[in-house]
Amino acid sequence: MDSSLSISYWRDVLLTSLAPAIWGSTYIVATEFLPPDRPFTAALIRVLPAGILLLLLTRRLPAFRETGRLVIISALNIGLFQSLLFVAAERLPGGLAAVLGAVQPLLVMGLNWAIDRRAPAKVTLWAALAGVAGMTVLLISPKTVFDPVGIAAALLGAGSMASGVWLTRRWQINLPVMALTGWQLILGGIMLAPAAWLIDTPLPVLTSSQYAAYTWLSMAGAFIAYGLWFRGITRLPGVAVASLGLLSPLVAVLLGWIILSQAFSGTAFCGLIIVLTSVLIVQRTSASS
Template sequence: MDRSQRRNTWLDVLITALAPAIWGSTYIVTTEVLPADRPFTAALLRALPAGLLLVLYSRYLPKTNQWGRLVILAALNIGFFQALLFVAAYRLPGGLAAVVGAIQPLLVMGLAWALDRQRPASLAVAASAVGIAGMAALLLSPGSSWDALGIAAAFFGTACMAAGTYLTRRWQPKVPLLAFTGWQLLIGGVLLLPVAWLVDPPLPVLSLSHVLGYAYLSIFGALLAYVLWFRGISRLAPVAVSSLGLLSPLVAVILGWALLGQSITGVALLGLIAVLGSILAVQWATTKSSAATQTKPVVAAPHAKVAPCATMAQGDN
């Protein structure tokens, strides 16, 4: 990998990092602006309108042989993940749910090792472990409650997102980026619809701030963020992308400090620095690993055959 390619890779990292940064801002919007106790409705109104807008704009109808994988990815990345995420959020302190979610890079490495025989770089494994420890130091309090159902929901939600990230990169569907994102959000929203209908209470009369809050979640938290996220998956290693997800709770903590007067001191500050260091180390390790791979002769393997990295972005850049 030459200097120009390395520079482009780091630019892709920065662009992709905008997605979890935006997701981190949705915490404060949800808690401070939206009606309370309607988590599945919030997830539904975030995903479904954004999906409809992107599908209508892209005007792309997937081919018959693309629907199966598209539905699986939509369920993993949007439907199941969002539902389990909110179950965990309601049964666990937010910090504990984020710590469980921090294992996602390790899960992606495990999938790549088990299915593609890609042994993870030692630095990436060590950095991911440091990220989990840093997240615990930043967010956990001595009185955190360990609800078994909440822990299970957080773990399986994280596993769904890890599998979705890995399979998105492995399958590389030949679908334009905006359509690929839109159909996933639309299908995921349809999956969330019965859950929101059956579990959440009806919405109250919405104020202007409520409408603006839901609009922000949909336009920025779903439409823009997921386009950037899936663009990143098409260009970067899955482990590199998943490690960037740690930025989401990090941004939430920083916004809480800046806007709500929440403090960051002592061990929590060390944890924040450790998480940032972990993210940078994983990016460095995966970039170095990609460069080493490109210097070796490529041997075709039927089970590892994928489309070019830019497939999903064709026609949309």
């Protein structure tokens, strides 16, 4: 890789990594500021307004022949993934859900290998496995509860996002990144709406801090973060993008330690270093492949 391409690649890595870093704030925002027990409503408010705003700004329609593919990746990246994510979050400790979600890079490698006939480099495979191990050291405790439904939801959610990343990269739908992001957020929001209506209780009268929290989730967590994420998918290898997703629980842990004074042991610090090293190695090996 020449120097100019290397600079461009690492700039794309840095910008894409901002998305999971922003998503890492979701836990502390949701637990400290949002009305409790309304997960699907939170997901809906997060994605739908941002999608509408993006489409008002871009004013682009997808080609009719690509609408089916657009619906599929919207379901995988937003609608189905968000639903499974919240089912897992309600039934599992956050640490276990994050560890199970850490298999996403491995799943993307599997899709590349099984369908595209592109075997991963051994160092990339071992780095991705190390990421799962590091996440386990960082987040799993002896008191972790293993709920079968929650585990299934977490693994299906990881598979949904991995498939969405892989298909978005593979299909290359002919839309600008912001329009592609807006359509996925709107279609995903439409898919989330029935769950928000039927499962969650209605919202109470919101306080100013709750309005601010929902605004952060939508404008930063969807409008900005998903725009950067889908931009990264169109520019970086799928494995590299999926690996960056491991930064989200890391940021969540660090924010909990800094803001909420949550415990952070030496063992957890070792796990954090392992995960960061794994992410860096995957980025470097993906850049040279």
